[in-house]
Amino acid sequence: MNDSAHFGIPDNGSIAVCGLGLIGGSVVRALRAGGFGGRIAGHDTDAALLRSCRAAGWIDEAVQDLDGLFDRHDLVVLCQPVAALLDCIATHAAAIGAGRAVVVDVASVKAPVVAALQAGGAAAMARFVPCHPIAGKAQHGWEAAEAGLFQGKRCVITPARRSDSQAEARAAAFWAGMGAQVAWMPAEQHDRIYAALSHLPQLLSYAYLHSLAARPEAEAWLAYQGTGFQGFTRLGGSDPALWADIAVHNSAPLVAEIDRLGDALGLIRHHLLLGDGAALADAFAGARQFHRAGVAASAAVRAATQVHPIPPVPALTQEPR
Amino acid sequence: MNDSAHFGIPDNGSIAVCGLGLIGGSVVRALRAGGFGGRIAGHDTDAALLRSCRAAGWIDEAVQDLDGLFDRHDLVVLCQPVAALLDCIATHAAAIGAGRAVVVDVASVKAPVVAALQAGGAAAMARFVPCHPIAGKAQHGWEAAEAGLFQGKRCVITPARRSDSQAEARAAAFWAGMGAQVAWMPAEQHDRIYAALSHLPQLLSYAYLHSLAARPEAEAWLAYQGTGFQGFTRLGGSDPALWADIAVHNSAPLVAEIDRLGDALGLIRHHLLLGDGAALADAFAGARQFHRAGVAASAAVRAATQVHPIPPVPALTQEPR
Known part of the structure; x- marks a missing residue:
């Protein structure tokens, strides 16, 4: 039997991924490459893509609509574009709040996500952990997805005011399982x-x-x-x-x-x-100094990832509530 | 006997390179790597660099000052920074005009070079061919120089109003010998x-x-x-x-x-x-279209260089005047 523990959910658990673009597709590929032993459900507005992902065995189940999703899975990973994500939260806030799934997103902006959750009520807020894996590339879509996309990258978690701490721990364990370094900060920051x-x-x-x-x-x-x-x-x-x-x-x-x-x-x-060439050279020199700090910081993050690989995080043995 | 013909100057000719930074250093390295059979004289304001280049055999002669340089060499390649180059032209215009050398520069701006030549008189203008090899990198200085820096790159020649056509031909042959594709345009353009x-x-x-x-x-x-x-x-x-x-x-x-x-x-x-997300997406789409044109143009230049390698150009058999 495969061990799913290092993805932060119970063995033989179930994950749903909504939006099979670059990020969602990379989550699916990382789960498969990492030997995830549970079930993967997938959803996408592109019906043809959804069918071919199911046919190829990338996902075990093609989800047609999101009703009920939040109660049938241990983790729901929402990878839609920002506007679609905010619509999804507004439409399904009650189901998110009532469901057993921990829900994470991957949007590049976080304050609007937190605001949508606040509008959706305390129960939805408790189950939903806003996340941003810092892993982009110029290409987008399922074809650009790769299992190693999150390896050594940051994932920033920006908890809503009333996020459940066990839900947060599960979200953090999931991203650590993806190979990311988890950091925490307020959404506005x-x-x-x-x-x-x-x-x-x-x-x-x-x-x-x-x-x-x-x-x-x-x-x-x-x-x-x-x-x-x-x-x-x-x-x-x-x-x-x-x-x-x-x-x-x-x-x-x-x-x-x-x-x-x-x-x-x-x-x-x-x-x-x-x-005034001297004044220009001064301004450029200050810029170059910051550039050097950026290169050093980038190298430090890479070195930290290589020297201290993130250990597998045990799954929560209990459901978060 | 080595054949220097493909550097655009007579066999056993002589080249002086002033300024042994990234560009001048790469010219010297390309000459050596290409089996240049003539003499290389070098000049730099950094006396220690000049001595070590002479000691290592990169240059055959360390030039202390520029007086007389323009009559002793077949080609003088001025690789100083822009301000130093303009000073050099102002100071040595008479020697440039009276010398036998064809003189080229490598400055990234060309109208001020043409203006300095016009101020220097018709004779200097005739001997001097303003050039800009499009070959930069973030690192500078002799240590960053490389023999292949100009391979497959453009070199833009911006003739002064009264450039001598044989001098221009020699300059073009020199840059072709460096592996560059020569293009011509007015300095202002x-x-x-x-x-x-x-x-x-x-x-x-x-x-x-x-x-x-x-x-x-x-x-x-x-x-x-x-x-x-x-x-x-x-x-x-x-x-x-x-x-x-x-x-x-x-x-x-x-x-x-x-x-x-x-x-x-x-x-x-x-x-x-x-x-207004739709208006933003429109503006971004126009930008991306231009980005794609840029990628295609870059690929086309590379392909042209690979498919049609620049043939060695015979040296002028006569002095240009």
Whole structure:
């Protein structure tokens, strides 16, 4: 018999994954690659994808709609885009609250998820643990999914005010089982940090490409691009609808970040107009210092993952309530 | 006897390289790796570097000052930073005009070089071919230099109004010998294109990092960076003084690019404030389309280089005048 303990749920337990895109697909693949011994139910709005995942044996059951899901499984992993997730919480709050499943999501913004749970009532809040695995790539969808996507990455948990501590422990054990390092912070802090570190770079890439695309002559220029262009614009290949969805749900922190960036760019523009190379070099040197801190932090996270691999976490022996 | 023909100068000819940083160092290494049979003279303001390059045999002669250089060599490759290059042209215009050497530079901005040549007179203009090999990396200096740096890259030549056509042919043959694909365009067009494709991304990286560095809490955030952060900020590791030098010498096109980017970012900000996800997705989709064009153009340049390797170009059999 396989041992499912290291995925945080009982042996022979059951997991439902809703949304079989990059993240949901990677959860399914990681469960299969890790020898998960229980049942996997899958749901997706793409009926053809759902059928082929069932036919290929990636999932044991193709779920047609979400009614009843929250009482039939030990863990429900909601991997829909943000707007669809918020709709799902609003529609199924009562079922979430009444069900036995611990529910986690994977959305890139967390304050709207916590707000939807608060609107859904205390029982839903207790069963639902808002999560954000920090594992993206430019490609999206089931085909881009990979079993190792979460290995060595962070997963940030942003508990709602009344999250159940046993539900939180199960969620943390699940992500540790996926190979992620779990961190905890308030939803508002999460959204400010990722507006600055992730959403703004994404929007800057789009804005930069958008400003080039507006000029008819610019496409011919691309034959002359240098070595840095592809790296700087890589984020511009990401899915527009997915990022529009994230951006509108984190708009206040993002507008603040855009304004801060505008100030920094305005300072550089000012030095350029004055031809003040020394002031520019000073500003660039400060930026490079922060860049070096970023490289060091990235290396430290990787080293911590390699030197101290996350041990399997025993499953909860009791149901969380 | 070695054959130096494919470097565009006579067999047993002589090349001087001024500035043994990333670009000048890579020129020296490419000459040695390519079996250059003539003499290499080197100059650098770093006397210790110059001595060690001479001791290691990378150069045959350590030049202490530039007087007389332009008459003793077949080709002089000026690889100083922009400001130092412009000083050099101003100081040595008469010697350049009177010398037998063809002179090329490698500066990332070209209109100021052409202007300095025009100020230096018709004779200097005739001997000097402004060039820009599109081959950067985040690391700088002799240690970062590599023989293959120019292989498959573009080298843009921006002739001054009165460049000598035989001098231009020699310059083109030299860069083809370095493995680069030579392209020709006016200096002003070059500077607009590279403001948009190279200098603005560099400044955006610095501005973004600068806006983060201004916040005491941001360094702790770096432990939570996602997978895209390093790629987006890679340019921020580049040398501040070198880029300040480039930026102030291309300030007018750069200010125009900053303003265009500001417009694009302002549009995104506007959609965010209105919560208009559809308008955001439209803007992002246009950006992604341009991103795809960029990826295709990059692949096309690589494929052209691989499928049609640049043949050795025979050296001019006569001196250019």
